[in-house]
Every structure is written in structure tokens, then in C-alpha cells.
Amino acid sequence: MVRAVELLKAADVIVYDDLGAQGAVACYAAPAAETIYVGKRGQRESIKQGSIDEILVQQAAQGKRVVRLKGGCPSVFARLHSELEALTRAGIPVEVVPGVSSALAAPLAAGFPLTHPELSRGFVVASAHDPDILDWRCLAVVDTLVLLMAGSTLAAVMQRLRENGKPESTPMQQLSRGAARPLAARAVARTRAPQACLGSSAARSAGGSAGLAGAALLSPLRLRATCSMDLQGALLARQLQRSLTVSAVLQQAPQAERSIYLNPSIPDTEFVVINAFHLVEIAEPGRLVGEFRAALEGKDVKGRIYLSEQGLNSQFGGRREDAMAFAEWVAAHPLFQGIRFNGPDAVDGHMYPRLRLQYKPNLISMAGGMKGVPVTEPTARAEPVPPAEWKRMLQEAQELPPEKRPVVLDLRNSYEWDAGHFIGAERPLEDNFHETPTETTDEKVPNYVRDVDPDRPVMMYCTGGIRCDVYSAYLKQKGYSKLYTLDKGIQNYFAKEGADCWNGSLYVFDARMAVRPEEPADTPADQLPAAVPCQMCGEAAVLPHMNCANVDCNKLFLACNACKTQYNGCCCPDCVDAPRLLRPPKVAGQYGNFSQYAEDGSLLRGPSRISKRRKRLQLLREREKAERSEKMERRRVAKAAMAQRAEQHDGPAKPAGEDAEREERMEKLRELRQRLMEKTGSRQTVAYEAV
Secondary structure: OOHHHHHHHHOOEEEEOOOOHHHHHHHHOOOOOEEEEOOOOOOOOOOOHHHHHHHHHHHHHOOOEEEEEEEOOOOOOOOHHHHHHHHHHOOOOEEEEOOOOHHHHHHHHOOOOOOEOOOEOOEEEEEOOOHHHOOHHHHOOOOEEEEEOOOOOHHHHHHHHHHOOOOOOOOOOEEOOOOOOHHHHHHHOOOOOOOOOOOOHHHHHHHOOOOOOOOOEEOOOOOOOOOOOOOEEEEEEEEOOEEEEOOEOOOOOOHHHOOOEOOOOOOOOOEEEEEEEEEOOOOOHHHHHHHHHHHHOOOOEEEEEEEEOOEEEEEEEEEHHHHHHHHHHHHHOHHHOOOOEEEEEEEOOOOOOOEEEEEOOOOOOOOOOOOOOOOOOHHHOOEEEOHHHHHHHHHHHOOOOHHHOOEEEEOOOHHHHHHEEEOOEOOOOOOOHHHOOOOOOOOOOOHHHHOOOOOOOEEEEOOOOHHHHHHHHHHHHOOOOOEEEEOOHHHHHHHHHOOOOEEEOEEOOOOOOEEOOOOOOOOOHHHOOOOOEOOOOOOEOEEEEEEOOEOOOOOEEEEOHHHHHHOOOOOOHHHHOOOOEOOOOOOOOOOOOHHHEOOOOOEOOOOOHHHHHHHHHHHHHHHHHHHHHHHHHHHHHHHHHHHHHHHHHHOOOOOOHHHHHHHHHHHHHHHHHHHHHHHHHHHHHHHHHHO
């Protein structure tokens, strides 16, 4: 075991960077170690170097073993001098453990060396963060030029090389995520860019100029970390029980040493809940269902476990030893290497009524399905952001003008937002995620990103992370370039950062219905805060959500106890007199399944309950379809009316005959609005004015 791994495992505090260090922390950090994220990203407000120096000195001065983990080698553009000076002034001895710089490792991983006995006798590594301070006359004549941090200055770099004599025909290669396995295949088949600025053997034989032999222009090497990451560096400082950190070549940890849980603190309870998803191509998901069923044989595990050609989506729980044994079996399966589980969370008994293990064509209910969206390719999805950086981004966004803030996109159902949400996130306009726009819907992207610059940052989040990963791949296809997802979702954020930057509680799809990180695991949902008031009177709402007692409504709503009692478990006055009501009414707790009730709302016992349930479900589907059609028609008529109004305001005078046509359209719009208000207007107005 190399020195860096030993230091990481023994550390009390790990202060880590953005460029790949997160993976090493996940692989080697002790469960009790405190982790402090201090990463810096281009074009984003980041922590200042002086603040990092203070953190290192303060932590080491408390007698803690502190590791400063950097991506690559700490001596290459890593501000090592500043941290060494601060520690030396504080009287803390420092040990530096060397690492492997991305400037050396990434080109080799891409399939070419930096030197060649005939084509390249030497190379230069430079930072392109500020092109104006570099001597381009010298750089233009070197055989091999490696530029780091050139992502936002690439055009300026190429222009300066051309101005200083570098031939236009000189090939180049731009690399990113230098430790990712697909990099080598992409780089070997390199092509010439129109603004290429580095040479090769072909360029030399044609024009006689010294050029680059198979090396590349390297953009900011964002080394996306996994357990197999072998390019990590840091700085170590020790003084008795003090210490400070590392930079070394980290070897892959044995699987047994790496926790499969994002929150490795195992609760001392009889029952637990565990959640995970893993996007990977599965050739025979039906056969895999059989393997999963055999692995669960004899285990007291319940929940939802879905498999498809795109991977696994699961939420399950049960007796601790059984649920965790099954999780370990999944983690050891060849198809799910690297899977990480949210949890285990302590619960009081079973949170799911039964086990539902099955094949599903789509892991999530997305309009049009998941086929055609490259969800299993990590590079096709958004960049996952660790919880600490996510919190920093949210906090920094509040200090920016509204037009420059990133778009915070909540990809959950609208009623989940009512229970709780991140600051800056607007309520989803779609009631359910399966209504979120895709190619199969009238609108192709959500309203909140429809008119924004595709280069504007978009921060997406959901409960466990799968909806964000899948939908981000779709948005990338639509041209959005700066997409970020909260790594492993809100559950992982709660485990790492608590409720900072969060309003209310988290809606969960099990018997708990709502949770909040600061509260004990056994806290009843009705003692947790909601993010919105009562949707009927505007007073403080009481969690959890309730289904309307009107079978034909079934709306999930939030209300205070007084309104729940006043309206007999219904969501509005209109539903109180509905013909089919679930009885007895409930102010707290859940109603039974619809199959347990007769047409008159009374409890049902008998063989006909399945057929009755099917009829009711069919009616619900038809009602939902009619409501969607009506909503689309309202939008269409409204758009047409607005367009006609604009034409009359800005365009030439219209013939008299068009006035009658316009009046007819406006009358139709007024009729549609009146019908909508008669159905839902009274309760919707109160709810949203209260919000």
C-alpha cells in the first residue's frame, strides 16, 4: 500500500480538491473522517487560496491528522508554495508525497507519448488560464506543447500560436477527463481541427516545421474520479498528533475496503431502508430478474426493484442483516461494479407493503420513454456535483443578479416540491414528472430553461439522482452545455450537508412519507415542517400529504388539521359532496388501497374487488387524458389569441370581417377559463396566493 493511501486511511480531516480527489476520498477515507471540499472551477466563484491556507493551519493546530488531497501532482499549478509557507509559519512540519501530473498521464492514457527520438526531443507544460502573460514566441517553436486550463481560452491560444509562426496545418488534440477509460479510444482516432495549433510528423514532412509528435493540446483535465482512479496527489504535514496531507499515485483499493454506502454509518436498528440506481447496458434483464429473485430467497426484504436494458432502479428495506446482505450481493455483481447506495437509514419496521421485483421497459416514467436517450454513457449526462460544491453553488447564486444565476431545476413531482425544496428552485409546472417535456410533447423543454441561453448553468436535482441523470442526457441532446446534477440526489446531500440551503422536509415514497436530516429517524411526519402553507386556508400545513377522500380526485394535498377535519379529508369544498368518498375520513395516516373500497366508498370485502379496481383505474386514466387535452387546448387558444392581439397592435389595419373571428376566439377562451375555474379555481387560487 503506497504512502498516500496509508495517510488517507489514518486522516482525521481531509481537505480535497475538485479534480478527481472526490473518488479517492470515497475509496479510502475512514467513515469518521471529516471531509472539507475546497475545489476551484473555471468561470465559477470559488474559495480563495488564503482561506484554504487558514483551514489547513486551523485544523492541524487542533492536533488532528490532516490530509490535503490534490488532483495530480501538488507541484504543478497547485499553489503548493502558498500552503507550505502558511504551514511553515505556523510551525507545522510538512511532508510532500509526490503525485502524477495530468500533463504527463492524460496524453499517455490517450495513446501517445510526449517525446519521440525523431519528432519531439522535448516538451513544455504551461497554464493557459491567462494567455496574455505567456511568451508565445518561445512556445510556438517547441516540439510538444501541453497546455492546462485552456478550456475557456482555447480560441485565444490558437490565435497567438498562429501569429507567432505555428503552421495552420499543425494537428492538435483536446483532452478532458484524462482518467476516464473511453479517452484512449477517442484520442487515438484524432482529427485535425480547423484552428489546429500543434504539429505532427505529417506536418513536418510537408512543411519542414518542427511540430508535435502525437501529443496534444490539453484542456482543463477534469479527472472524473472512480475507485480505479490512479492519479491523485496531496501534501502531508505532521507534528505529533497533527498532520496535513498528500500527493501520490494511488492504487485501486480492494473492493472490501471501499464502502458501498454513501453514508457508511450503519444504524443500530432492526430495520433499514436502502436506495440505489445504476445506469448500465443489460443485455438480458429478464434473466437478471431471476437472479435477483434467487438472491432474495429467504430474506425479509420488501420494496421496489426494477430492471431494464438501461440498468437498475431500487428502493427497498427490511431487516438490517437481510437488506444489507442483498445490497452487498448487488454491489458484487459484475454488471453493477461501482454502485453506491443511499443509506442505510434507520426505520421502525417495514416501510414497504410488499416486494415488487420486475422488468420495466423504462426505469422512470418519462414521456416517450428512455429509448433513444444515451443514459448509460456517462459523458452524455450532466456533470455530477458533490454535495459540498452544490451547497457552495447555491450560496454563491444568491449573491448574483437574477439574470446571471444558474437555473435550479427541480425534476420531481410538484407535490414533492411542496414538502421541501432547495433555495432558488421554482415549483415544477408539471404535476407529475411523466408530464415533463420531451420530444413526444408539445413543448420540448421545461418552461424554466426554454428561453435561457444554452450556455447558462442549469443545476438539476431529484430525490435519489436517477431522474436527473436520465433527463440531463435528453437536455444535452437539445444543446444545453452547462448541466450539473446533484450527485446521488437529495438523500446524499442530507447525509453530507444536512438541511443547509433547504426549505421544509423531503417527501419520500415509503411509509415515512417525509424526513428531515436534523430530526431523529423516528420523528413522525406531522412534526416536520412543510415548505408551503395549507392549500385551503393559508395557515401552517401539517405533513404528510393526504390523498383526497374523493376517489375520482385522489389529489395529493397539504393542509392544516383544521381544514382536513372541516372538509372530511377532501382537498376542497367541491369534493366534499362527491358521489364516491373513501370512508371513514382520515385526518392523518393513509387510506387503504382503492381495491379495498366499494363503489359507494364503504370498505369492500369480496371477489369482485379486482374488476371494480380496474374500472376505477380506467376512469382515472380517461379523466387524466381529458384534462391533459383540455390543458393543451387552453394553451393553443391562448397563444393564438395573444398572437392575434400582437398583430392588431403592431400590424396594419385589419379588414372588418376579422373582428368577428377574433371575438369568436376570445369568447371560446373565456368559456374554457370559466370551465377551469368551476372545476379547480376556488382551491387553486387560495393555494397559490398562500404560497
